[in-house]
Amino acid sequence: MAVDEPPAEDDRDPEHTPETPGTESVQQTETAPAARRVDWSRLVDYGVLPGLALVLALAAGLLKGLDSSARDAADTRVESVQVARDAATAMLSYQPDTVDQDLGAAGDRLTGGFRDSFARFTRDVIIPRAKQQRVSAKAQVSAAGSVSATADRAVVVLFVDQIVTVGEAAPTKTPSRYRVTLDQVGGRWLISAFDPI
Template structure:
């Protein structure tokens, strides 16, 4: 038994000597290497978070951009509507003032009653009573002619359906064969938009 074991040991030693130098692997090193390999590198971690942040923020950014564009479009539209209201109301106030204050003995009834179609509300009724009871009869009997011009008009306030305009009026009145009389005044004209038309709802001399 002793001889056999010695012979086996000698053969094992001889085999180890015949083999090339083998790399001795420390189990603790292998375990450490495996653990290191399993941990994601810092670069990969940063890349992953950047993707997460990008996909998380992108919808918010898009919503903000859309909301901002919508608000800007709304503001541009509102400003455009206001500018249009100013322009149209000033023109309507100017034309209506000239029509209301201009007449001749021969056309007073037709022209002044046509002018009342530019009015709305209680002022329309008041103007109708004035021209029917005073202006038209006086123009015919006393041969009165009046010519109004508007050298300037300025918008005071304007929204889509309501506006106020300051109108500066020059009026020349001729009674019969008398010399013309010139007057200058300013009128604050209030207008309301109805069925696409700017109509006068207030006419206050200043």
């Protein structure tokens, strides 16, 4: 009698292999691709934290730039107001014996067409009158404020009291307001317009 031997392991047809309990799940596990598990700690360490650090660094740089430009604008306002005060005092103050030097020095604080018109007006009107009639003037800025200021231009409003004495007469005090425009020329603030308001 012939005994049927079970087929060799290699000769078995995988589709017709008799299943034993638990075999089916083993075969499915072996053939199905393994699902990737997300490692959240690595994602946070290498993705989120560096991105957050970059955003914070950019925000800090932006805020520093804004703060720096705000400080620069504030410095420009303060500086331009002081220059306008000093220049107005120089332009509106003179003595009959030194009027040429007084107003000549004031002209060094001016620029552009305004400098030329100031030089003509002082040469043709103020200097001759001051010498002939013994006119002296003293200006004092009582208040000043910045209207606008950029890196190369500023506008300032001045409230000026000018005391004028003609010969032996009693002094007269005249309050005035001026809108002063200053331009940055060669690293200096110079007056380019001086308009009464």
